[in-house]
Amino acid sequence: MTAAVEFRAVTRHFGNVRAVDGVDLTIEEGSFFAMLGPSGSGKTTCLRLISGFEKPNDGSIRIFGQDVGDVPPNRRNVNTVFQDYALFPHINVRDNVGYGLMVKGVDRRTRNDRAEEMLALVKLSGYGDRKPAQLSGGQRQRVALARALVNEPRVLLLDEPLGALDLKLREAMQDELKALQARLGITFIFVTHDQGEALSMADRLAVFNEGRIAQIGTPNDVYARPRTRFVADFVGSSNVLPPDVTRAFGGPAAWASLRPESLHVGVAEGATPTGTVTGLRYLGAGSRLTLDVAGAEVAALVPAGQPVPATGSTVGLRFDPASLHVMEGEG
């Protein structure tokens, strides 16, 4: 399979800050790729390096095999959905969507027709005459999407496109984006700090930390087998166990991760390890217990309908040994 985007030892620093620090990355054509990480981890800078708004200080970037070191943004056949949408306020929605064709010299009729097609694609037919200011946040997001797709880019970059939407709308847009990507078959590269979003939408994802990629893999890989403590902690609020606590759980003396939902809370007799309940948080679909196990804080999930032990009581923890994931390094 062809690589849509390839990073080779790419470094970008701002003053003393290494925003992107020696990143190697291959994104396959037609995939839905997520860049996940906390703010300041370098994921947005990576996206801007692909679109050409940032230039690497070192290393090379290839788009479909071609080096883009000397190619300005307007000649890269990649388009971006901006975090703030960046719709042009002085022209209407149709002209916004048709902008990419207008600057290419496409005649007005053709570009109006294409703009209408794109608006239909994002379910905004009939909104062409409105100004961006007359649209809701979700509608603006769709216009930004239609505008980015009008040029038929080979790679679509999305910079936290759902960040400004409320939860319900965000979930609906997640499904739509996923469906759209499957339908168009083009590569989507999606930047987000929301691990749930990244896990549910991406085919593959890269977890960024301090300008480097901490782990890259399928959502299932990353979730079930985090390579470092950072990944375990950032993706899905896992229990990160220091070596001595791992031993208490029956594992080797190494750092390990264990998902709260893998732990079953029961009677203390005959269970290894045991712990004392120190806190309880009700989540609706269940309760999250905080336990003291061998001096470390461990979280466990009790599904709704099951008895919840009282704070201060001693309970036993049972789990499938395969779910205890020993990490490679300290990370």
Add this chain to the structure above:
Amino acid sequence: MSPAPAILPERGLADRLTALFWRHPRLLLAVLLTPPLLWLGVVYLGSLAALLLQSFYSIDEFSGVVKEEFTLKTYGELFRAQNMDIIIRTLLMSAVVTVGCAILAFPIAYYAARFARGKWKAIFYLGVMLPLWSSYLVKVYAWKLILAKEGIVTWAADGMGLVPVLDAVLSIPGIGGNSLSTSYIGTFLVFVYIWLPYMILPMQAALERVPTSMLEASADLGASRSQTFRTVIFPLAMPGIIAGSIFTFSLTMGDYIIPQIVGNSSRFIGLAVYQLQGTAGNTPLAAAFAVVPIVVMLVYLWVAKRKGAFDAL
């Protein structure tokens, strides 16, 4: 320990006023707005109305006494050749000065809005405002010396062997003259210098409101720099350019000092008004002349609005 009271005690006048304004939200607004509205309504609009009224009177050509009868005769006088000359000359000069200011101001305003941060922003503001701190007359006379035949411009041209260029410029019919300080070119240069800050500041404010992501979006969609300038930056800066041009245009139209000091002594509207109401005692014609810039500005704003200059607001 007793619990804290649910309602705190009143602490005198300030609290009583706060309560009063809270109960009557519009009262504070009324108190704040009354003095400026009185000023604007009575002093400003009142004198404007008096001016308008005067322009509909006429002067008795023999006695020189103002006849307080409603007539359009004075406006008719504006269309006499020598008066039309003054109006057209003023409008042309105002238009050229405005365009000159806009062209000079744009790069400065763009730099200040996009790139200047911290210390450089302070230097920008200082640099733009500094000329406004010294006397207008001092600056104009300084320019007269700079542009004079014995002045630094001629001296510099001499030193660089550019005298033929200077002579060629001065020999352009219509706008040239004996020296820069006695030509329309000189008047233009001084006007541009004096009014430039009034163009830079609104332009910079408008450009500052254009987010970087909008320029990136334009480039991202395939636009070249010049396309981005024409289709995004310029339209979005338009309200600022219009605001600046209102200053430069109307200030040039009303000024009566610069054309007296630098230039070929031909009259502009401001100077005509000054002479008509003073020396000549022809207040109605002076008033009619004064109405011209008002009408021009109204037409200008109307056209600008029709052309969509304020769409980005």
